[in-house]
Structure formats: C-alpha cells, structure tokens
Amino acid sequence: MSTEHHDESEPKSCGSCEHGHDDTPLPRNALVIASGALLGAGMLLQWLKLGPPLLHTSCYALATLAGGLLVFPAAFKALKKLRLDMNVLMTVAVTGAWLVGEGAEGAAVVFLFALSELLESWSVGRARRAIAALLKLTPQTALVRGADGVAKEVPVAEVTIGSEISVRSGSSIPLDGEVITGASSVNQAPITGESVPVEKKPGDPVFAGTINGEGSLTVRVTKAASDSTLARIIKLVEEAEEQKAPTQRFVDKFATIYTPAVFGVALLVALLPPLLMGGAWSEWTYRALVLLVIACPCALVIATPVSIVSGLTALARRGVLIKGGAHLEAVGKLRALAVDKTGTITQGRPQVTGVIPISDMTEDEVLRRAAAIDAHSEHPLAKAVVAAAQAKGISWSESTQYQSVTGRGATAVIDGHPHFIGNHKMAHELGICSPEIEARLTEIENQGQSLAILGHTPHEGCEGKILGILAIGDTMRPEAANALTLLHDAGLEKVVMLSGDNQRTVDAIARQAGIDEAYGDLMPEQKIEHIKRLMAEHQYVGMIGDGVNDAPALALASVGIAMGAIGSDTAIETADMALMQDDLTRVAEAIGLGRRTLRIIQFNVAFALVVKAIFLILAFTGHTSLWLAILADTGATLLVIMNALRLLGGAKNLK
Template sequence: MSTEDTHTDSESKSCGSCEHGHDDTPLPRNALVITSGTLLGLGMLLQWLTLGPAMLHTICFALATLAGGLLVFPAAFKALKKLRLDMNVLMTVAVTGAWLVGEGAEGAAVVFLFALSELLESWSVGRARRAIAALLKLTPQTALVKGADGSAKEVPVAEVTVGSEISVRSGSSIPLDGEVIAGDSAVNQAPITGESVPVEKKPGDTVFAGTINGEGSLTVRVMKAASDSTLARIIKLVEEAEEQKAPTQRFVDKFATIYTPAVFVAALLVALLPPLLMGGAWSEWTYRALVLLVIACPCALVIATPVSIVSGLTALARRGVLIKGGAHLEAVGKLRALAVDKTGTITQGRPQVTGITLIGDITEEEIMRRAAAIDAHSEHPLAKAVVAAAQAKGITWSESAQYQSVTGRGATAVIDGHPHFIGNHKMAHELGLCSPEIETRLT
C-alpha cells in the first residue's frame, strides 16, 4: 500500500450519504466557511447598529450566502439532475425562499451553518487520513534480504516473499512481520502495541513491522507479506473507521431521506390548497409556503452531530486519547465493562525501584552505588529507574569502566577494579552466579 494510493482512495470517498460538491470549487473550504461567517456577522452588526446605507448589510448577507453556497448549491444541482431530493436541495430551496420573502439574513445563516457542518465533518475525515499517513511512515520501504551466500540485498518490502530471511540492524525499524531466527535484542513495540518498555526478543519470538529494534542485530524469517502485516491491518481498520458514521449521523441521514420530500410536499400543499379550495390569494399562500421551507430547514439537526463528534474527538486528543471516529466515540456510552492495558494506561509507563532484597553481607546503599555505576551508561527504562532511585537517595558513584551491554540479558562493567554485572535471571545462570538462595528468592 503506498501513500499515494491511500490519499487517492480517501479523496474519492463522499463524506456523507449525499454529494457535497467539495471539489466543485478551487477555493479551500476553510476560506469559504470563514468568509461566509465573517460576512454574516458583519451584516448582522451593521443591521443591528443601523450603520451605513441599508443596502450595505444586504450586500454582506448576499456575499455570505454566495460564499457558503459554493459548498451546497453544486451538490443540490447534482442531486436534482439525478431526480433525488436530499438535504442539499432542501437547504438550497430554503435559502432561495428566504431571499424571496425578504429574509436575507436568515438565508445567509442557514447556508453558513450547513457549510460549517460540512467543514467539521471533513475535518473528522482529514483526521483519519492524517492518522493513516502517520502509520505509513512507521515502516521502511525496503528490507535487507539475505541471499544464499549470506550477503544482504536491499529489496522493496512489497517484493519480499514469505519465508525470506531479512537482517534488521540495531536502531532500525523492522520492515515486515516475522519470527526471529538469530540474534537477541530489545524491541520497542510502542507504535503497534502501546507498550512503553522495550520487549526482549530472542529466536522463536514474533516481531511486527513498524516496531523499532534496539541495540542488537536480528535475523528474521518473514511470516507475512507486506500487505498482510499487523500494521497493514491496523491501517485498514483506520480506513474502515473513516467510512463509518456515528449511529446518530446514520439516523440523521435516514431521517433526511423521509423528511426532505415531506417538507416539499407540505410546502406544495400550503401553496396550492388554500387558493384552489378556499379562494385564498396566490401571493399570500406562496409566501407562506416559502416561509414553511425556511423554518423547516433543520440546521440544528444537521450541525448537531458533526459538532458534537468533533468537539469530543478534539477534547480527547488534547488528553492523549485517540479514537478512530464518531461511531467508536458513541459506543463508549454503551460500555458496561472495560479492559485496558496496564502500562501507559493505568500506569505512567515509567518503572520505579520499589524495593531491594539483600543477599549476603552488603548494604542497600552499596548495592545501589554499584548498580547505578553500571546503569548510568544505559538508556534502558529499567536502568534509568535504578539511576533515578540512587539519585533520589543521594547516593554517589564512581565511573565504571569497560561497560558492555548484553542484549536481552543486562550489562557488565568493571567497578573499583572488579568485574560486575547487572541483569536478569538468565544472565546470572549463564555466568554461573545463580545460587540456590537466589533461586529460592526468585521463586
């Protein structure tokens, strides 16, 4: 999947059940909506303060209607060509009716509010597109594929076949889903799983495209093609979320298919029946039919859902919570149980030293001094926690020498002329330093 393909697909999608005509004008939607709102506000201010000639505020209302109408009128024309009555047609007729009955301010307000709702909806769609673009940047475009002679050749990820062996250098992104067959390293899986602490990977473990390799080098056997990777599936889910509307929005769209024709029929009956059956004046009842169209225009109904959804998504984004779309936001209101990943969700994802267990004749301060002397060289989250704990206790340490990181195990260094190590249970076993007492404490 390429960035260009994704952009093209997204651009072609309609942002509603009807056509909005977003591409019928070269002017940006933002500028049109802002212009419409500004002119509407200026016209109302001039009218309220009775400043300047009366024609001045009328001109402002007319220009506001035109600016906002560029996002509505073309779509209404398309719908009429297909003999379909939708919300765009109702809005257009209502605006026209407002001007015919001398209520230009109402017409400008109607078209501005509807154009604003379209802008908010497109903002939500654009947010999904930006999320997709960010996901696409996670994976490299090429992979180092190992040949039969052991040499590595750079190949586009789309051309790498399942079963191929690829080399992943330290500090680089993993290009494809696969299984580690050689090497040990700590892999940062936060872009995919949200885990804030790197996960140790050894032969037999699974790695995901888009995750970041740590200090070690890995040889990975490709298990899935680029188009079927975990990241590719996440991108597909985001794209599907972009197309999904919130239940309330779907109800509004369905309601509009019934409401719009009903309003037109009602207005037609108001215009025809009284003159034909009761001898009413045609001009008076035509005027009343136009008034009915104006007051029946459901601006609040149209704008309510996009405004609510965008406000909710924006407020949550400021707090670091990303939701796929309106449908998922509304689903939160129906939750009865919630399962969350602890690290980085309930907790802050910053490990801390909570206790020290001593074995042998040594003090806590001395243990912390030696541990900090080694871990001061490392960027591992656990090493940072040890150093922070030593600093909090006011413990100072001398510089260690010959520091060496052991991927997936820990680290070694020379302190005060003596070799030391800090690491996990496996490292203690490999160094032959795991005593029965340590085994008992760990179990």
C-alpha cells in the same frame, strides 16, 4: 454522513448528500472562510452605514456564491436523481430568502451550513487520522541484506517473503518477520496498545509499525507489506467504519422519509394561510423558509456515525479491533459472556506447579530424573517437565532404553536403574500405590491439575517405589481474576466457562477466576447449545475463544471475540472483535466504551430531535427567524460532534 472513505478534505456531507466542492478547484476551507468574511464585511458595512446599499448587497451575494459552491452543485445532482436531500433543502431556503429580500439571511444560511459541514468533516478526519497515523510509523523502505551481506535500501512493496532485513536501533520495523540474529526490546504499542516494550530474541516474531529499541536486529520477512499485521488492522478499521450501525441505519431511513415530508409541510405553510385565510404571501413564505432550515436533519444524521467512528478509533488505539458499528453497538448491549478455558482464562500451556518428593530426594533431584526421561518425548506434559528443569538450571545425563507406554507414560534407565514417569493409572498397574500416595494424588487432581509420578520400576530384586510427584497445570492468566471482576463491574449479569477439558479441571479454574458457571467435557456442537440457551436468557451474549476451534460458537454469539489476534492470521477474520494482545481486561474496557458510545448516540439523537421540535413550533408561530434557525441547526450539529469526539479522549483513561 456517509462512511465511505475519501480524502479527509473532501468527505461527504451528512445523510446521502453530495457536495459540489468535488467539482471545483477551490478548497473547501477557502470557500468557507471567504463566505464568512464576506458575510461579516456586509453586516459590518450595513451596521456602520458605510457605502451604498449595493455594496452591502454585493457582499452578501458574493458570500452566498462562495458558500453556495459547496451546496448548489450537490443540490443539482440530487434533483437530477429525483432525490430531496439537505443540499436541496438549503438551496430552496437560500433562494427563497433572496426572493423575499432577505439577502443577509440567505448568505448566513449558506455560510453556517457550509461551516457545519466543514466541522463534520473535521471531526471524522480527526478520528481517522488516529488510524492513518499508523501508516506513518511504517518506513517506506527496508534495508535488505544481499548475498554478500551488504544491506541495500529497497521499497517495502518490493521486498519478498524470505528476505533478510536489517533493523537498526531506534528505527521502525518495516515488515512483519522473525528475528534471526540480535536481541532488543521492541515498542509494540502502535499494534497492541502495550505500554511496556517486549524483549525480542532469535525466533521471536516482530511486526511492521513497531519500534526497535536499543539493539540491532536481523529479521527474516514472513509477510509482504500488503499483508502485514498493521496493513490488516488499517484495512479492518476502514471496513469497520463503512459498516453502518443499526441506529445509523434507522436514522438514515428516517431522514429519507423525513426530508420530503418537510418539503410538503413547508409548501403547505407557504400556500394555505394566504389562500385560505388571507395571510401575507411574504410573511408565510418566510415562515416556510424558516421551517425548511430548522427541519434540516444534519445533527440527527451525524449523531450516530461520528460516535461510531470515534468509538472504533478509541478502541483501536487500545489494541481492540471491532468490525463495524453494528458490532460496537452489540458490545455495548452485552449482558452475558461465554469464555473458553484454554488460552483464554488459562495460559494455554502446561507448567510444573509443584514438585513433591516422596523419598529422601530433593525437589531438584526429582526434576533431574524426570527430565532425563521426558527429554525423549514431545508430549506437552513431558515438555513442561523439561522446561521446569531447564528453568532451574538443572542438568541431567541422558537416559537409555527409553520406551513410551501409550496412555500411561514412559520408562527409561537412569544411572543403571530402571525408572518410570507416568499417570495415576500407570502407578496403579505397577502395584506401587499406597493410601498415603492416593490421598496426595487425589488432592492434586481435585485442584484441576494433571500429575506425573516418578519412581523406580519394579524389577528383579526390587519391588519398586515412588520417588516423587510432579503437579502440572495450565496456569491461570495473571490478569484473569481482575478481568472477571471488571466484567461484572461493567454490567455483565453472567460469565460462563465452556470447555472441552474435564469437568473437575474446569470447576477448579472457574473457582479461582470467579466465573459464575462452568461446563466441561463439551464438544463444539454442545458449546453452541449453551450459547443458544444464554441468548434465550440474556439476548446479547459474547463468546471469547481462539478464533479457530470455537468458530461455530463465535459465529453464533452476538459478539465473537478472538484472543491474541496478533499471533493468529485467522483470528481477525473469524471474530467480530479481536484483542491484539492476550489481555482479558480489554474486554471489560470494550464493553464499557460500547455502553458509553450507546449512551452518547442516544443522547445525540434525542437532543437533535428536541431542538428540532422546539424550533419547529417557533417557526409555525412566527417567533423565530432564518438567523436563529440556522444558528440552532449549526449549534446542535456542533454540540453533537463535540459530544461524540469525547470518546476519543475517553479511551486514554479507560481502566
């Protein structure tokens, strides 16, 4: 089956076959129904012995013509290109059946072959409709606010970046943008697979195709309709479906050699026994025709692409995008995984994890004074201190005479007294560390956390002292430990952390998460060396990163996986697999579905080959007929399709 994109009512047939129905105004469904009805009528009349034989023959002929309109023109095109495909194979078989006086079987061959092609197109259409349905979620118009504040309905394609649009409660958001007024919960399931609506307030991003909840929002458009997150997802899935998996490429290559070979064998079956052994021409011609029908590799050719399309679609529903069948097969073969730390295993933003008063101060007072100094700074650790104070509702008076001390911390005057906040080195240099303080600082650092020491700065008449210690860490994602368990359960032999952070911090996070090996203080080129080592040991290795800083390692790995692609314009472009939300458990789901897809493909290919082998033997020995041959081929194709489509339903139940 070609994975090119057509209207779902007009897909190509399996292999490289082309259908003649493109040249006829009659829809495929009507032709298949007409062929089946005429075949049934002819068989019923013949069985009941109603009407003259000419009537029966006419029904079979019309049935052959109706089904043949989907086969014969495509066979003619293939012959013009000097190519033998399944349409040619079927045309020869049908023509031969009529020539040896088996019009009923000729009509049955055409009908059942056309029916199998219809089932194939339906199966692919079903998989693609799951993605096409996303388009229906996006309104075709948007309410654009004019300079006078009045909203006017405008086609989304004409809305420019920077425009302000109104999104009413309960309606779909038409374009990507940023909330400027209003607050609401938004159902992002169509994009990220999240089951719980996400609260949105001014400054938060919203995405086309998501559904606004109870509030009314005013949104500033940040992307054109053609460049929205939803549009990129649909484009990615379409491109992914066009990329053939290794198994599919092998089967397609096999079919191009196999089909002409079958013609040669059928010709020998038809000619050699009558010429060399005095066999009946009609009998051996019939056996050759049966051989041609049985040899039709429909089920074999369709075994891989329907499975791949179903697997890609199932994961897209869950907010996991994979760029093609080759990458889906690689995901199913993963044996080891390398992960970045910051933003992957951890939240990617420092947070105050503990406040330790050293004097008689309360935790809130330590936070108040620390925030009064750090409010002047844009340093990530300083921001974490200020955020912690704000989260507890602590207010502070502005400090004065603020000075940043590079590589150490900062000083400022609070309530007339000089204070400092800084690192371990700053406390040492001020000469106010004690063995007790050293023990506490070492304990915090051994946990892989940073620290901020608050104290009185030594000055005239004051020796200075430490007032409190703030432990600051990049906290682990809440789902990380469970995700690592699921990854091992999915069959991964090793999970390794590769980070540019210091080794002590990396070791601490690895212990908490349950990671097998952890390497810190790595430059990008050193990460590549570790990926090469893992690939030498395990062959198929995945790498999870942010899609930008880890680009070299992502590119080298068997499967590069980008975290939180919904927030990054470059992540989808960089990686082979993109997680639309920051949820590590989806990696285990993807590996599980990739393995299941591989098993289904392997079963489908083996099943198709076994059915072919059995009926080829029966054809040689004269123990089958055109009826049984086409029923076996159609049955095998139908079973292969149904088996592959189980992947679509399976995505709903992945845990």
